[in-house]
Amino acid sequence: MKILVLSTGGTIGSAAKDGVMSPDKNAMALLVLLYESSFQDVAEFDCESVSDILSENVTEPFYEKLINRLLAVDAEKYDGVIVLHGTDTLAYTSSLAAMVCRSLPIPVSFVGANYPLKHPKSNAFINFRAAVEYLKAGGKGFFVPYENSDGKTYIHLATRLTEADFLHDDFHSLGDAVLAEFKDGKIIFSNDSRLPSQEELSKPLSGITDGEFELPGRVVLLKSYPGLDYSELHIKHDNVCAVLNITYHTGTASCADGDFGLPEFCDKCHKNGIDVYLAGLKKTDDIYETSKCIYEHGAEPIYSVSVPAAVSKLRAAYNSSLENIDTLISDDIYYETLPQEEK
Amino acid sequence: MKILVLSTGGTIGSAAKDGVMSPDKNAMALLVLLYESSFQDVAEFDCESVSDILSENVTEPFYEKLINRLLAVDAEKYDGVIVLHGTDTLAYTSSLAAMVCRSLPIPVSFVGANYPLKHPKSNAFINFRAAVEYLKAGGKGFFVPYENSDGKTYIHLATRLTEADFLHDDFHSLGDAVLAEFKDGKIIFSNDSRLPSQEELSKPLSGITDGEFELPGRVVLLKSYPGLDYSELHIKHDNVCAVLNITYHTGTASCADGDFGLPEFCDKCHKNGIDVYLAGLKKTDDIYETSKCIYEHGAEPIYSVSVPAAVSKLRAAYNSSLENIDTLISDDIYYETLPQEEK
Numbered sequence: 001m002k003i004l005v006l007s008t009g010g011t012i013g014s015a016a017k018d019g020v021m022s023p024d025k026n027a028m029a030l031l032v033l034l035y036e037s038s039f040q041d042v043a044e045f046d047c048e049s050v051s052d053i054l055s056e057n058v059t060e061p062f063y064e065k066l067i068n069r070l071l072a073v074d075a076e077k078y079d080g081v082i083v084l085h086g087t088d089t090l091a092y093t094s095s096l097a098a099m100v101c102r103s104l105p106i107p108v109s110f111v112g113a114n115y116p117l118k119h120p121k122s123n124a125f126i127n128f129r130a131a132v133e134y135l136k137a138g139g140k141g142f143f144v145p146y147e148n149s150d151g152k153t154y155i156h157l158a159t160r161l162t163e164a165d166f167l168h169d170d171f172h173s174l175g176d177a178v179l180a181e182f183k184d185g186k187i188i189f190s191n192d193s194r195l196p197s198q199e200e201l202s203k204p205l206s207g208i209t210d211g212e213f214e215l216p217g218r219v220v221l222l223k224s225y226p227g228l229d230y231s232e233l234h235i236k237h238d239n240v241c242a243v244l245n246i247t248y249h250t251g252t253a254s255c256a257d258g259d260f261g262l263p264e265f266c267d268k269c270h271k272n273g274i275d276v277y278l279a280g281l282k283k284t285d286d287i288y289e290t291s292k293c294i295y296e297h298g299a300e301p302i303y304s305v306s307v308p309a310a311v312s313k314l315r316a317a318y319n320s321s322l323e324n325i326d327t328l329i330s331d332d333i334y335y336e337t338l339p340q341e342e343k
Numbered sequence: 344m345k346i347l348v349l350s351t352g353g354t355i356g357s358a359a360k361d362g363v364m365s366p367d368k369n370a371m372a373l374l375v376l377l378y379e380s381s382f383q384d385v386a387e388f389d390c391e392s393v394s395d396i397l398s399e400n401v402t403e404p405f406y407e408k409l410i411n412r413l414l415a416v417d418a419e420k421y422d423g424v425i426v427l428h429g430t431d432t433l434a435y436t437s438s439l440a441a442m443v444c445r446s447l448p449i450p451v452s453f454v455g456a457n458y459p460l461k462h463p464k465s466n467a468f469i470n471f472r473a474a475v476e477y478l479k480a481g482g483k484g485f486f487v488p489y490e491n492s493d494g495k496t497y498i499h500l501a502t503r504l505t506e507a508d509f510l511h512d513d514f515h516s517l518g519d520a521v522l523a524e525f526k527d528g529k530i531i532f533s534n535d536s537r538l539p540s541q542e543e544l545s546k547p548l549s550g551i552t553d554g555e556f557e558l559p560g561r562v563v564l565l566k567s568y569p570g571l572d573y574s575e576l577h578i579k580h581d582n583v584c585a586v587l588n589i590t591y592h593t594g595t596a597s598c599a600d601g602d603f604g605l606p607e608f609c610d611k612c613h614k615n616g617i618d619v620y621l622a623g624l625k626k627t628d629d630i631y632e633t634s635k636c637i638y639e640h641g642a643e644p645i646y647s648v649s650v651p652a653a654v655s656k657l658r659a660a661y662n663s664s665l666e667n668i669d670t671l672i673s674d675d676i677y678y679e680t681l682p683q684e685e686k
Contacts (some may be wrong), residue, residue: 011593011631022632056633058569059603088591115629146573164592166520166623167647167681175414175510220575221568224587225654226401226432227561230381234577246566249507250354252399260402280509286458288354290399297666304510311383338510 001043002135004078005032008066009053012113012124014245018158021116028084031117031128043132046078055086055093055112056069060215063096063315067213070101070108079108080135080325081280082128087100087112087164087171090144098142099316099333103207103230107135110144110158114169123147124170130155130182138262140272141201142334143179144172155180155187156196162306172337174306194227195329196335208320210330217241217318221311224262231259241318244277245299246307251281253299255290277302279310309336344479345388347421348375351409352450353429355456355467365457366395371427374460374471386475390419393428397454398429398436402453403523403558406439406658410556413444413451423450425480428525430507433487434651437501441485442676443657446550450478453487453501457512473498473525476535478625480530484544485677486522489514498530500538502679515527517649519682539678551663551671560584560661564654567596567605573603580615584661587620588642589650594624598633610639620645620672622653626683643672652679 007028007146015024022198029280032045066083071074073081081334085093101108106178109131123146123198130145130153142158148170166288168333177194180187189198214322222228223246245262253262276299283303287295295301302310315334317328350356358367375388376377393412409426416424428436437453444451450493452474456467466489473488479665485501486549491513503516520537532541561582565571566589578586588605590596590607597603609619626646630638638644645653656679660671 016629018636019631021629048441054595054633055606055633056591056593056597056631057568058597059597059600060570063569088593088595092569158525166590166592166594166625169592184593215440218570218572221565221566221571223566224399225564225651226435227403228564229561229579230579232579233562234575236575247509248399249509249512250399250431251509252397252431254399254402256400261400282509286359286362286364288397288399290397291361292363308568 001079002077003045003135004073004081005045005047005084006069006081007047007049007084008051010055010084010112011116012084012086012111012286013052014054014116015118016019016116023054026053027117028334031124034117034125034275035128035132042136049104055089058089059092060196061219063093064213064215066093067097067100070104071213073086073104073106075104080109082109082131083113085110086110087114087169091306092311094142094144094161095309095336096312096315098158099312100209102205102334105204107140108142109134112146116203126153133185133187134180139180139187140198141179141196145182154178155182157335159309159312159334160306161308163308169227174304177338190243193341205334208316208323208333210321213319215315215319219311219314219318222246224248227260228254229259230262230265235269235274240274242275242277242314243269244279244310244314246280247278248275249280250288251284251301252277252288253278253291253294255293260262262294262299263297266294266299270298275300277310277314279305279307285288297343298301302329304338304340306338345420346386346388346475346478347416347424348388348390348427349412349424350390350392350427351394351428353398353455354426354459355429355454356395356583357397359459361489366397368395370460374467377460377468378471378475385479385568393461398432401432401436402678403561406436407556407558408444409436413447414556415438416447417464418447418449421449423452423491424679425452425454425474428514434504434506434649435654437485437487437504438679439655439658440650441501442655443552445548445677447592448547450483451485452477455489469496470557475527476525476530477523482523482530482542482661484522484539488525496525497521498525500678502652502655502677503681504651505647506651517647520681535585535675539683548677551659551666553664556662558658558662562587562657562661563656565589567591568604572598572602572603573608577610578617579613582618583617583656586612587616587653587657589623590621590678592623593631594621594627594644595631595633596621596637598636605642606639606640609637609642613641618643620653620657622648645659645672646681647681
């Protein structure tokens with residue numbers, strides 16, 4: 001089994017010095033060396049550095065670089081790819097890469113860590129090992145292995161991951177639907193009906209980009225809170241395609257008068273050719289009068305998708321050179337929508 | 344026992360018609376009537392309408408109205424107050440009211456619901472009943488009772504509540520530290536050491552405002568995400584006092600160049616007399632080079648406080664007419680900081 005390891009920086013690619021953590025060029029080699037010395041003859045690794053930043057510093061050019069490297073991977077040569085990445089923006093990167101590179105015929109893993117490898121509490125090694133074991137077990141698709149603070153290691157679908165919580169730094173999948181668990185050195189596939197099957201994941205989907213992938217069309221994310229004054233947002237009309245408003249938990253946002261309401265902001269955006277979407281909500285039988293009003297002003301709900309995946313969905317859709325924007329938004333790009341549970 | 348019920352609108356004060364939910368003037372009376380007919384001779388209720396809006400439409404004037412009504416409550420006449428409020432912004436309102444009205448010598452509850460009272464799945468009645476039972480059991484402080492989708496009903500401290508999740512519409516306290524559980528018709532106090540004791544909660548704290556409370560000093564909330572262009576935020580210098588940046592889970596934000604980094608934005612804010620704070624983070628031994636850089640540019644972390652309570656903390660501090668801003672920010676205003684767990 002041959003695996004391509006792409007380092008991008010992050011905690012897993014960092015070292016601590018005098019209480020401050022920063023990227024360290026030897027981190028990837030050390031991790032792979034440690035793995036090879038612990039488990040002989042199971043896998044051969046090719047290592048390559050794509051970037052060298054902490055993941056909180058990720059902006060669009062990073063995505064273009066990583067995604068174009070992934071699209072150029074020789075699928076004949078490798079059985080899988082492991083991308084080493086920081087945890088802060090892991091859910092954004094893993095979901096965008098999965099959507100844009102969905103035509104790649106080999107599995108791709110995104111591996112982060114809570115602490116640098118040498119820290120006694122680091123989960124870098126077990127996360128890396130879980131990625132290799134998932135590949136060895138024949139696991140498919142774009143995935144994220146991560147050991148939480150309770151010692152449980154789950155394999156998440158790359159487009160279902162939510163952002164980690166700040167108290168425990170744990171990762172969860174939307175609705176806790178995971179692809180597999182890594183337990184006692186073994187991968188246990190979940191067969192959760194809310195996820196695509198391994199059979200489905202093994203089939204590459206049609207590409208959404210030809211040639212180099214570029215991200216000129218930007219997406220702006222904002223979160224509803226009481227007193228939000230939308231007039232303080234001066235969206236740049238020349239390159240912003242879409243605004244994504246994180247709603248309150250029932251799917252609403254403010255319809256207060258004027259600049260304190262989303263409806264007027266929607267109207268302004270539309271006049272400037274910018275589309276408005278809603279995330280952080282699910283489809284319900286009854287809706288609030290506020291939701292009704294917001295929909296009437298043209299805001300489009302993206303139901304049952306995590307916030308990072310909703311951002312990535314818009315980025316992928318508006319920058320696709322092959323597929324229709326509306327189709328990519330109304331349908332799943334890469335299994336990002338959690339099927340609604342029966343009532 | 345005499346209880347003042349203040350209605351503000353919300354789902355608990357709404358009714359559904361043709362699939363659309365909107366505020367209904369009879370909802371509070373119906374709820375109290377239903378309670379009185381179910382449990383005779385336990386409590387006497389005075390009902391009053393303070394507002395009539397869905398809680399997603401809450402802006403500063405609503406807070407001023409509700410808080411001034413609470414500050415004017417006759418504590419000799421009542422044993423407690425129950426505020427009926429929508430769930431969407433419940434964590435923002437309950438935390439702000441607790442902080443600004445912390446000198447009130449009687450307990451105050453904030454009660455919301457997942458559906459209007461008449462809906463078969465509504466938890467309006469059990470939430471209301473849990474509030475009354477907590478008062479009857481001698482419970483103190485500012486609190487929020489809520490039945491989650493698993494059927495468990497917890498009593499949350501008003502400044503520890505986090506926003507509900509959109510999949511299940513469940514409420515949690517920061518670190519799941521709750522004041523009590525309401526189970527089988529009984530209040531079971533938790534005695535969680537991460538919370539103030541009932542003894543502490545029974546003592547009113549010193550007031551932070553004299554006369555009418557006003558909120559002229561605004562707070563702007565924004566969330567870090569990859570590609571955030573800070574130059575798209577045009578903060579109004581005349582009335583915004585503070586910007587609160589929700590960090591990534593490790594406490595970092597982007598330090599990318601220019602407008603894509605928080606440091607330059609901090610500098611701009613400070614030049615205009617606006618302070619910058621960070622929320623959604625905890626104190627750690629080692630910090631990232633990005634955090635170090637952000638701190639050096641004057642952003643102040645608010646550790647281990649929920650995002651809604653951090654917003655309220657800034658609103659209370661910058662609009663206090665009696666207390667020093669720095670003291671209100673560095674110390675707890677109303678027990679909002681979750682004590683750090685031992686390592």
